[in-house]
Amino acid sequence: MNDEAARVTRDNAQGSEESGADPNRARRWLRTVRQGWNQVVGIPDYERYLAHHAAHHPGEPVLSRRQFFERAIDHKYCRSGPRCC
Amino acid sequence: MSKLGSTFLWIGVAVVGAFSFAALALGRGENVSAVWLVTAALCVYFIAYRFYSKYIAERVLQLDDTRPTPAVRHNDGMDYVPTNKWVLYGHHFAAIAGAGPLVGPVLAAQMGYLPGTLWILAGVVVAGAVQDFIVLFASVRRDGKSLGEMIKMELGALPGSLALVGVLAIMIIILAVLSLIVVKALTGSPRGLFTIAATIPIALAMGVYMRILRPGRVGEASVFGVVLLLASIIFGRDVAASATLAPLFTLTGTQLAWALIVYGAVAASLPVWLMLAPRDYLSTFLKIGTVCALAIGIYIVAPPLAMPQTTRFIDGSGPVFSGSLFPFLFITIACGAVSGFHSLISSGTTPKMVERESHMRFIGFGGMLAESFVAIMALSAACVLDPGIYFAMNAPAAVIGTTPANAAQVISSWGFTITPEMIGQTAVDIGENSILSRAGGAPTLAVGMAQILAKALGGKSMEAFWYHFAILFEALFILTAVDAGTRVGRFMIQDMLGHVYRPLGNTEFLPANVFATVLCVGAWGYFLYQGVVDPLGGINTLWQLFGVGNQMLAGIALLLCTAMLVKMKRERYIWVTVVPTVWLLITTLTAGVQKIFHSDPAIGFIALARKFSAAAAQGTVLAPAKSIAEMQRVAFNNYLDAVVCTVFVLLVLAMCWYTIAICRRALRQAAPTAHEIPPLTPQGAPA
Numbered sequence: 001m002n003d004e005a006a007r008v009t010r011d012n013a014q015g016s017e018e019s020g021a022d023p024n025r026a027r028r029w030l031r032t033v034r035q036g037w038n039q040v041v042g043i044p045d046y047e048r049y050l051a052h053h054a055a056h057h058p059g060e061p062v063l064s065r066r067q068f069f070e071r072a073i074d075h076k077y078c079r080s081g082p083r084c085c
Numbered sequence: 086m087s088k089l090g091s092t093f094l095w096i097g098v099a100v101v102g103a104f105s106f107a108a109l110a111l112g113r114g115e116n117v118s119a120v121w122l123v124t125a126a127l128c129v130y131f132i133a134y135r136f137y138s139k140y141i142a143e144r145v146l147q148l149d150d151t152r153p154t155p156a157v158r159h160n161d162g163m164d165y166v167p168t169n170k171w172v173l174y175g176h177h178f179a180a181i182a183g184a185g186p187l188v189g190p191v192l193a194a195q196m197g198y199l200p201g202t203l204w205i206l207a208g209v210v211v212a213g214a215v216q217d218f219i220v221l222f223a224s225v226r227r228d229g230k231s232l233g234e235m236i237k238m239e240l241g242a243l244p245g246s247l248a249l250v251g252v253l254a255i256m257i258i259i260l261a262v263l264s265l266i267v268v269k270a271l272t273g274s275p276r277g278l279f280t281i282a283a284t285i286p287i288a289l290a291m292g293v294y295m296r297i298l299r300p301g302r303v304g305e306a307s308v309f310g311v312v313l314l315l316a317s318i319i320f321g322r323d324v325a326a327s328a329t330l331a332p333l334f335t336l337t338g339t340q341l342a343w344a345l346i347v348y349g350a351v352a353a354s355l356p357v358w359l360m361l362a363p364r365d366y367l368s369t370f371l372k373i374g375t376v377c378a379l380a381i382g383i384y385i386v387a388p389p390l391a392m393p394q395t396t397r398f399i400d401g402s403g404p405v406f407s408g409s410l411f412p413f414l415f416i417t418i419a420c421g422a423v424s425g426f427h428s429l430i431s432s433g434t435t436p437k438m439v440e441r442e443s444h445m446r447f448i449g450f451g452g453m454l455a456e457s458f459v460a461i462m463a464l465s466a467a468c469v470l471d472p473g474i475y476f477a478m479n480a481p482a483a484v485i486g487t488t489p490a491n492a493a494q495v496i497s498s499w500g501f502t503i504t505p506e507m508i509g510q511t512a513v514d515i516g517e518n519s520i521l522s523r524a525g526g527a528p529t530l531a532v533g534m535a536q537i538l539a540k541a542l543g544g545k546s547m548e549a550f551w552y553h554f555a556i557l558f559e560a561l562f563i564l565t566a567v568d569a570g571t572r573v574g575r576f577m578i579q580d581m582l583g584h585v586y587r588p589l590g591n592t593e594f595l596p597a598n599v600f601a602t603v604l605c606v607g608a609w610g611y612f613l614y615q616g617v618v619d620p621l622g623g624i625n626t627l628w629q630l631f632g633v634g635n636q637m638l639a640g641i642a643l644l645l646c647t648a649m650l651v652k653m654k655r656e657r658y659i660w661v662t663v664v665p666t667v668w669l670l671i672t673t674l675t676a677g678v679q680k681i682f683h684s685d686p687a688i689g690f691i692a693l694a695r696k697f698s699a700a701a702a703q704g705t706v707l708a709p710a711k712s713i714a715e716m717q718r719v720a721f722n723n724y725l726d727a728v729v730c731t732v733f734v735l736l737v738l739a740m741c742w743y744t745i746a747i748c749r750r751a752l753r754q755a756a757p758t759a760h761e762i763p764p765l766t767p768q769g770a771p772a
Contacts, residue, residue, distance in 0.1 A: 038303050039168055040175040040373075041366045042434065046301055049162035056160075068163070069301040070358070075164055076434070077357040077569060 044072050095135065102128025109199065110394075118387045119465040122198065123380070126206060126461040130454040133210040138450040141215065145650070145658040146222050148442040152764045155229040156438050165229075167440035170447055177435045177452045179369045181217070181427050182376075184263055184563050185420025185635075186456055188526035190464035192628060193417045194475065195405040197395035198468040200414050202461065208415070208422025209457035212665030216639055218449035219646040219662065220428045224436035225445060226761045232432045232642060238760045239648050244743045248641055251736045252429065253577045254729060255634035257605070259426075260570045261612035262627040263563045264349070266525035268341045268617055269624065270556055274517055275334035276325040278341075280553055281560045282334070283317035284364060291363035303366055310367050318553045322516065338617045345567070346610040352564075353571035353602055361568045368562035375558050379462050379534060382541040392468035392475065397500070404480035405524065406625055407687040408679065415672040416632035421460025423669065425638025427453065463526075466533030473503025474511050474520070478529045482522045483620050483709040492521055516549030524624040527563075531555035574605035615722045620709030626690075630726060633677050637737045640669040644744040651748040652759035670737065677734040681727050690730065694723035 035045045046068050053062050063071065105125035109117060142148050159165040168176070193201040224230055227238065233252070237245030271278045290313075291306040299305060324330045336344065352360055401409035406417060420426070431449060439445055467475060476496045477485065485492040489505035496503050512520045515535055520528070535551035543550070576592065578601040583590015589597045616623025643666040650659045683689030686696045698720035700707045710716045751758055 034304055036169065036172045036175075038301075039166075039172045039438075040179060041303060041369045042176060042180075043301065043303050044163050044166055048166070052160065052162035066296075066300040070296070072163055073358045073362050077361055077572065 042076050043069070095132070098128050098131050102132065109202070117390045119383050119390055119469055120387045122202060122390065122465050122468075123383055123461060126202070126458060129206045129210065130458065133214070134451060134454060137210060138214070138218065138446050141218060141450070141661060142443065142446040145655060145661050146219065148222070148445065149764065150441045150443050152226075152442055152762075154225050154439045154442060155436060156440060158228070158762075159437075165437045168438040170440065170444040173435065173438050173440075173444070174448050174452055174455075175373070176438070177430070177448050178455050179372060180430045180433070180435070181424075181452060182372060182456045182459055183420070183566055184266065184527070184559060185424060185426070186460035187463045187530055187559060188266065188628070189418040189632070190421055190460045191467040191526035191529050192405050192479070192524075192624075193414055194392055194464060194467040195396060195403040195479065196399045196410060196414060197393050198390055198464060199394040200399065200410055201418055201464050204414055204418055205422045205457055205460050205464065208418070209453060212639065212643070212669060213421075213423035213427070213457065214450040214453040215661060215665060216423060216425075216642050216646070217427045217431050217453040218445065219649075220642050221431040221436055221439070221445050221449035222442075223646065223649050224432040225439050225442065228762055229436040230432065232428050232645070235432065235649075236641075236645055239645060239652065240740075240743050240747055244740055247736055247739055249577065249581075251634070251638060251641065251733065253574065253581075254732060255425070255631065255638055256570055256574050256577070257608045258612065258627065258631045258634055258729070260349075260567055260574070260609035261616065262624070262631050263566055264342070264345045264609065264613045265616040265623055265627060266527050267345065267560050267563050268338055268613070269523050269525040270527045270531075270560065271336070271341055272338045272523075273335055273519065275331045276321040276516055276549075276553055277556050277560075278334040278336060279321045279324040279330075280314075280317045280557050281564070283321075284314065284367070284557070284561055284564070285360070287313045287317070288360045288364040288367065291367070292359040295363060296358045306363065307366050307370055310363065311370065314367065314371075314557065315554075318550060318557060321553060322549070325516065339614070342610075342614050342617045345613065346606060348564075349567050349571050349610070350602055350606045352568040353575065353606070354599075357572075361565065361572075364561065365565050365569070368558075368565050371558045372562060375534075375555070376459055376462070378538065379466070380458075382534075382537045383462065383465060386537050386540040388465075388469040388537055388540070390465070390468045391470060392472050396472075401688070404476060404484045406629060407685070408629070408676070412672040412676040412679070413629065416629055416636060416676045418460065419632045419635040419639075421457050421463075423636065423639045423665065424456075425635045425640070425642055427456075428638065428642035463530050466530050466537060467526075469537065470529065470533050471503065471507070472501040473497070473507065474532070475529060476501055477503065477508050478520050478523050478532065480522065481524065481620075481625065485521065487521065489519075489521070514545065514548045515552035517552075525628075527556065527559045531559070571602065571605050571609075574609075575601040578604055615718075619719070619722070620715075626723075626726060629676070629680060630729060633673055633680065633730060634733050636669055636673045637677075637733050640666055640673060640737055641740045643669065644740055648744050648747050648751070649759055652751045652757060653761075654751075654757045656752065670741065673737065674734060677730050680730050681734075690723040690727035694720040694727070697723070 035048070038045060046065050049068060050062065053060070102125055105121045105128060108121040109125060154167070156165045156167040160167060190201050190205065220232065223235055227235055230238065233245055233249045236248045271281060287310055291310045294306045295302060324334060399410040401407060406413065435448065439448065473496050476499070477492050485495045489508040493503050493505040493508055508520065511532065512518060515532055520532070523529070531552050534555045535548045538551040539545060539548040575598065579590050579592055579597060582601065588594060589600065591597050612627060616627050619626065643662050647659050647662040647666060650656065650662060679688055681690055684692050686693040697707060697710070697716045701713050701716040701720065704713065706712060706716060710719055
């Protein structure tokens with residue numbers, strides 16, 4: 001698991017502990033907004049990919065952030081059907 | 086909420102809706118506010134969503150959250166991702182809403198605000214939202230398969246191939262008509278052309294930023310992209326005023342057409358991350374932001390509707406498009422009421438991201454309601470304009486001439502009083518040289534939006550800014566569509582050519598790619614050029630050709646849905662898809678046949694072609710053509726349009742025939758024969 005994946009798993013672990021005046025709360029909220037924002041324009045979320053990878057394919061090589069976005073953009077425009085009028 | 090409370094709430098919504106409709110239908114003259122139009126529409130949407138979509142979800146489709154969706158089955162964190170339903174709603178809406186719902190209603194406004202409103206609302210509830218919802222359902226139950234693949238699965242291989250040919254033809258026409266709209270908006274407009282041209286370097290910079298400097302930081306790149314866009318609108322004023330720069334950005338229609346053709350070929354050959362993706366993000370944000378701003382603006386300003394309920398042009402003599410209310414209103418307003426293109430989106434990326442089956446009601450049905458709302462706002466913005474200004478902007482030069490004095494005289498003779506000074510003043514207000522004959526919807530909508538937004542924010546002095554903002558917003562997503570559509574068209578052409586000569590189908594083979602790109606750009610470029618030089622307007626012909634094609638695609642998608650319901654042994658519910666299918670077939674076949682064979686040259690392609698070729702044979706030049714060569718070109722182009730239209734008509738008849746045969750066979754079967762992914766057995770493995 002690379003550094004980024006480790007950070008995400010750590011963040012997720014913190015995220016499950018509910019505490020009142022959590023300085024991470026603002027960060028988590030910001031991340032949720034960013035994730036939603038990106039998905040609306042069709043960009044998948046890298047942190048989520050890392051979490052998925054860590055949970056389902058541990059030990060396998062993981063795409064770097066750059067590779068991930070390169071693949072995501074190429075897939076979106078090369079495979080999807082025509083867009084609307 | 087308690088049951089009683091809910092009952093009262095929905096009675097309340099129904100009463101508000103009925104009251105708004107009464108205000109629209111009974112109001113006379115300038116007393117009717119656009120707020121009533123928007124409110125009536127919202128009430129219809131809420132009621133349709135609450136009751137009709139629930140019926141479809143629970144009874145007809147029987148959505149089942151225990152069935153895993155493709156996003157769950159194939160979750161890979163990238164292409165297949167279970168997505169929050171609000172986020173996916175936004176994504177789906179951004180994918181289906183393009184220039185279509187903005188253009189059709191503006192053109193249809195020539196018949197008054199009521200016919201367009203009624204068709205948009207009835208069409209979306211009965212046909213449009215039903216189509217989007219059921220196609221999405223069909224695709225989710227088939228592992229996210231595309232429309233073409235589903236037609237192959239359920240109706241057979243030949244109908245599947247036929248449908249793909251139809252889709253390609255419609256794509257070519259839509260790319261041509263969208264480009265034509267941009268040409269009409271930017272001809273002789275240095276400020277407009279400068280702002281649109283500025284989007285190219287801005288997008289390139291964003292692309293480099295997101296790919297190389299800060300991978301995947303869409304938000305950051307979009308923020309500085311939007312700031313630069315706004316700066317370019319402001320700086321555009323100085324460009325238009327500059328003696329050295331203005332001539333560089335003042336192009337004629339044919340120059341712009343060539344520029345767009347070259348742009349399309351180059352843009353579709355660049356890597357997607359460099360220009361297409363960043364521009365797509367920008368246009369998505371602007372789209373969502375502008376739609377919300379316009380809705381708020383209408384409620385704050387409450388502008389009165391200046392256009393009458395109905396005009397005398399319902400008889401078919403209108404200058405914006407020819408043909409009577411039936412069937413041509415139903416062809417002109419495609420997107421916003423029902424759009425076949427959505428069946429391609431609903432079977433594209435959205436089904437791969439649906440988290441639960443029950444979410445499809447909100448995303449499929451609800452997403453289309455939002456698009457319809459955009460169409461209603463576009464109609465309102467067009468009807469808020471003074472009708473004289475509306476006709477000055479939308480009637481072709483062949484009818485109203487090229488000077489404000491001439492235009493004012495002709496338009497006033499139709500009963501819409503306008504003076505040359507008013508026409509001139511409107512052009513000055515929006516920072517343009519002329520507003521005459523800017524057909525295609527975008528500029529008209531931009532003037533309407535500018536007037537509404539300027540009243541809400543900034544006052545008269547901001548009108549020119551808002552006008553160019555609106556043009557930018559429309560041109561941005563039209564150019565994105567041209568780029569993406571050319572790529573998709575290229576893939577489809579390569580797919581077909583691969584069957585003829587294998588190397589041509591290889592998408593890794595550069596000469597094959599170039600060849601297919603040139604074919605695709607050449608095809609839509611031909612129709613674009615034809616539209617630009619067409620003295621009768623171009624939009625006139627092309628938009629209706631697109632409308633016929635798009636509605637026929639919707640008919641094909643609904644035929645597929647009907648066949649699927651029969652094959653699922655849900656035949657007692659097929660009225661849900663059969664009613665809109667029959668209506669679409671009636672209107673599109675009537676319109677298609679009239680476009681081909683109507684004896685009035687203003688409507689029928691063949692009649693016009695005969696008229697021009699007969700006159701050319703006798704050596705007489707008919708206005709607005711200027712030479713015998715031009716006459717022959719008009720004749721040839723009209724024969725070509727007749728052929729395209731004939732292809733659409735034959736295609737839909739063939740699909741109809743196949744569907745009926747498949748349905749009759751399925752009715753004789755006792756068990757369901759639809760090709761769905763089976764549900765999970767209790768052990769958790771597919772049955």
